[in-house]
Amino acid sequence: MKRRALIMVEGHARTGLLFVQSAQRLGLHPITLSTEPDRYDYLAAESIETIRVDTDNLDALIRECSRLRATYYIAGITAAEEEVYATVGKLCRYFDLPGPNPVSIQRCCDKFTQRQLLAQAGVPIPAYRLAANATEVASSATDIGFPVIVKPAVGTGSSGVRLCRDADEVAEHTTVLFGVMHNSQSSPKILLEKFAEGPFYSADIMGNEVIAIAAGDFGFSPHFVFRECIHPAPLTQEEHKRIADISLSCLRALGLGWGPTNIEFRWTNRGPVVIEVNPRLAGGTDPQLVQLAYGVDLITEHIKVVTGGEWGLHKRHSHTAGVRYLIPDRDGTLDWIDGGSRAAAISGVSEVKFYVDPTAPIVRKGDHRDRIGHVIAASPNHARTEAILQRAVNLINWSITPFPTLGASRNNLPPLISTHQRVVPGNR
Template sequence: MARRRALILVEGHPRCTGLLYVQAAQRLGLHPIVLSADPARYNYIAAEGIETIRVDTHNLDALIRECSRLRATYDIAGITSDIESVYATVGKLCRYFGLPGPNPASIERCCDKFTQRQFLAEAGVPVPAYHLATNARDVESAAAEIGLPVILKPAVGAGSRGVRLCRNVEEVAEHTTYLLGGKHIWRSSPKILVEEFAQGPYYNADIMGDEVIGIYAGEFGPRPHFVFRELTLPAPLTDDELERIVDVSLSCLQALGLGWGPTNVELRWTKSGPVVIEVNPRLPGTPCPQMIQLAYGVDIITEHIKLAIGDEWDLRETLSQTAAARILVPDRDGTINSIAGESLAAAVAGVAEVKFYVEPKTAFIRKGDSRDWIGHVIVASPSPARTKAILQRAVDLISWSITPLPTLGE
């Protein structure tokens, strides 16, 4: 009797894309098995009845032991993840078991933002001016040399955690104290990237292999933080702008030794043209995979899994629409009492998805990063103007109420 083919998923995004990987694997006839250090993070695991194994997912030897044990029962077709922090380890696992996967050295090079910058700059890829700092004095002198405003960010991390625009010396000192004073949780020894604030419209290029699938335009909420508010695919670009962004994005692959599987390149269009802010050696999270499917008819998560199991993959476009997403973010801290209008918004023609990640009666304190998202609305239509109108109509139907948190002494 033939053994079941399993897809090993090392961790997964708890909000949305983790579940999308599980569902895509099932549609391909695979048995998904999630390896996680904390399976309770994923509410979809219990809801979907997914086989799960608790294991330290940063410990390669422990992962090898679990996968070896699973091979006694299953035919392991592939191993993958959508989480950047474990993706290099996934690459090492794939090599150990002779499965298709990313180059671990390239992933590690990419995940350290300072090292990434060095490789990009050496290859002639346009990047903002930058310095590495490990203490307050280094941060201060780097900011003075680059010139204010500057962005301070942890050299290792994701989701805009710890990233802040500092417009004066006081803000530089304040955010340095935050990063080095024990409030920011470091995954490695503290290293701060001090960089020039590249000013101009934000774009985001999604790549699979060496093919640019789509370029989004993005907008952020209020500074000094960088919390996404809206994404549009395809971005409204001239042919020349499109060509230059594609060229720069593909040059990042060459510089960093990427080109297997998904890559996501974040850029700003400055006075001198496209400047690379960051290269992420993974698929972007929600709402991007859903937007690619709505705009172009490409199920990028399914195609990533096909690549991971050694099957033929197909990025041919079958649709030509404009997709847009609004990220729902509260404007103040407090307890989210009620959420209204979700089903009304979902019923609007052209709305593909309305989703909240929080339940009513949830206490909420803004962090100034992607943890501030409480939901999203995704829409699509054949016309950019119509898509924008549908998105605004749907968002206008949604509301929530927030009660301020009690202050000390109350």
């Protein structure tokens, strides 16, 4: 009998190992197809079968999966990265396996098309415009009214997303975005949105069931780098229902409802407003938080959906789980980071993880890559979890030496003072 295999198209820096481990617990043999397997350290560390293949080439993926079928029974094909999820849907259809609708995924991943479909369905969203050049960007910002969000029309992880409060900031960020996108896109487009002010929430959905709603907070403005996330969000029953109802409206409008979806909101003076719909599991630490808070393993249940198995989302308990991310306030060379073991020893802390090693260069980009670590904690209630997180991050310290000033002579440069950074919740 052939061994049952789960094919992963690309890995994931944060959740990839969790997918591998879940597959193994379900008796599946994980195989990763990747354009650059070296991007994912866990593949070599865990001796995961990996095949180098161009994951932008559907025909190449079909050939590779067809070759693998001579050795394995392919139970399912999936991905953790949004960029390849539409391709996964096409592969699943080719091999007659359960999978997402590739057309729906492609429309959802185009942020402008997504907003058009949501607006047509009457889903509350911010005012928006699409711009193809700097002139259109400037006029669109004026039409919408400041402050505005300026970002690429295609992308993930808050990359290139910035809050602009006036025309000068819009012009500056537009120049940066077009400079970056012209190297990677044939006809780059910029999306502008009215900044929706209010608390941030996100909904985790599997199929047509809203499993969890989290509250989030961000670090240094004008970018949107998550500083904290808490499950469950402190909402009333009516507030929870409003977000859940709008979430299901999003699924209908976008033709989703198979597998996982993550939807981001701001609660404004007109109620919940949809910021973005992501046709995938939330990345980062979210699956871990959902499991700690409710006892639901989203990744395992997702794999069951992918492989056509029976899946269940019954909540086994009700705790409060939270993460606090470590975000530096400057660029430079990381001299040292410590306190992890002390923080991990605190009762209620489930994980302390550093993403960088000493001597690593810290170059902030204004997105998820700016985070240098995290602390996860859980307890029976919100106040206690917040207190545990606060106590833990207070024990973590690091030192960053600023980069030498451009134009300074290396031989005559005076010693730079190493700056000490302690995470301060709410610091912006």
